[in-house]
Amino acid sequence: MRKPELIAAVAEKTDMSKEQAKHVLNTILEEMTAALSNNDTISLVGFGSFAQRHRGARIGKNPQTGAALTIQASNTVAFKPGKQLKEAVSE
Known part of the structure; x- marks a missing residue:
């Protein structure tokens, strides 16, 4: 599964628009990246x-x-x- 497919699946299961799901996923990934770069x-x-x-x-x-x-x-x-x-x- 690639990122666009994951976004579509999240949007469908949560009744969000694809844009909202994309924003949520990108925010999660940014926060995970920041935490890992801070050695968390x-x-x-x-x-x-x-x-x-x-x-x-x-x-x-x-x-x-x-x-x-x-x-x-x-x-x-x-x-x-x-x-x-x-x-x-x-x-």
Whole structure:
């Protein structure tokens, strides 16, 4: 499901216009992005949690030449699914 499809589904289930649903979804995504960039954890009970994780610098390999190279440290987002989501997907 892509973002426009999600907007349409939310609009249909909540009796909102697509513009209102788009505004709500964009606001939620902006707030989640801001929280994660501030190193906050987002916990949606039953769905899962998002957290910022630090990946340390490491040695990698250029697949074309085989030469060793250093991969810089970076921050990334990790998602841990909740119990209800795990159960829904496994059925």
